[in-house]
Amino acid sequence: MFVENRLRHLVASGAAESTVLAPVPWFPGRTPPRAVVPAEERRHGLTVHHPRFLAPPGIGMYSNPLALHGAARRALRRLVAAGAGFDAIDAHYLYPDGVAAVWLGREFGLPVAITARGSDTSQLPHHAVPGRLIRGAIAGADALIAVSAALAEGLVALGAPAGKVTVLRNGVDLSLFRPVADRDAIRAELGLAGPVLLSVGLLIERKRHHLTIEALRELPGHTLLIAGEGPERAALLALAERLGVAGQLRLLGAQPHARLPELYGAADAMVLASSREGWANVLLESMACGTPVVASPAWGSREAVTAPEAGLVLDEATPAAIAAGIRRLLAAPPARAATRAYAERFGWDETTEGQLALFRRLLGWAP
Structure with a gap:
């Protein structure tokens, strides 16, 4: 894409x-x-x-x-x-x-x-x-x-x-990825309450969704949505069951590109745990929708996330570090309008x- x-x-x-x-x-x-x-x-x-x-x-x-x-x-x-x-x-x-x-x-x-x-x-x-x-x-x-x-x-x-x-x-396509008109309505439509996390990416090892799922043990009350499909789906579901966090996880499957702005808009933070990324487009997409990010220190992350209103980049990608980063970001989240304004630099x-x-x-x- x-x-x-x-x-x-x-x-x-x-x-x-x-x-x-x-x-x-x-x-x-x-x-x-x-x-x-x-x-x-x-x-x-x-x-x-x-x-x-x-x-x-x-x-x-x-x-x-x-x-x-x-x-x-x-x-x-x-x-x-x-x-x-x-x-x-x-x-x-x-x-x-x-x-x-x-x-x-x-x-x-x-x-x-x-x-x-x-x-x-x-x-x-x-x-x-x-x-x-x-x-x-x-x-x-x-x-x-x-x-x-x-x-x-x-x-x-x-x-x-x-x-x-x-x-x-x-x-990033700033006309497609933009804040939704009624965020509360979308969250209600999806049946979401409390802090909502979103990850977007194929269900493959390199995306390391398992680390974010493991982080849920330290994030009671948080819901994790994962948009994407791939060979690790069954393993990720089994991991969530084993850790006792299956009720906090929703695997949404592959999503049309035009649907992503609504998912970004419904989330309070987007989490990227990838081990390797040249330049993760999902970071810009999320920020353009007003949603700050918590990103692993993969290539390009520190170049895309350079200000507090964008979110934060972790020093290491471990379940504990991801959970701590999410708690830190959501304890004092940036204004969504400020996050959008930051993303507008990346047309x-x-x-x-x-x-x-x-x-x-x-x-x-x-x-």
Whole structure:
């Protein structure tokens, strides 16, 4: 969603056009049919192509760059043969997408910019084959974008020249994410009373929802809503039962993006316990809705949360630290209007101008 939002705002500037190649991993019997993810679609005025690439279970980490490259290469050849012309490749995630993008750039004679976003810089480089290919993509890319200054430092540590890296943070859609008109009505509709906490993210290990659930033992009377779906759902429910906090937990499942402002509005605080985040968009979304945050010290958190009205960043992410941070924040919560005003500094305009400047520089075009 945040990749799409950045591109939407870039194209809305009127200074750039884009065609999207978003290859979809596929393996017989394990992935959705084309009726779920079509070969081509239109989203927000953008044409999005979804070529399939084979992703065998268990070895996808190693086979995906080659397979993704092959699918994208065939699709790009068809587009060029049909008369499409491109000036540059804008790739997201170093691996496997950025690796494939650099190979495409060499073949088609196009400059390549890759945006690094988190685990592609902090985790995957520790694996032998992905690490070697990631370092090759860093060397082969014409420009690198980091969504936070901390992530930029991670790129430099992987061998990127500092002058090759541009920091362009993610923004927030201030028209969608805004304070709700009647907060009490939404809380009543959801049957909420007392302090309400919200976490938003996939139910996967990296999001560490289990830490926030464990923190509920020290937060009697608090309700935790988790918006997201994933493989850890059963384990999280079992944990809550074992700890005796199941009555304080609601797993809401995957939620439409347009529904999130109501959930942020109903909450008194948004909790992010992730172990790794390049730039956590949920922090900005929550603050734009007037809801302060309690965030783990993941990459980007201290850059997004820099004032008391935004919330606070923990020194460590443990159940005790999360509970203490929540108690501290809710003991003297900032005015919701002040939290919203803080978030208004993080619209997309600055990021869009930064993108345009970078691509003009790559192409040797005057502004």
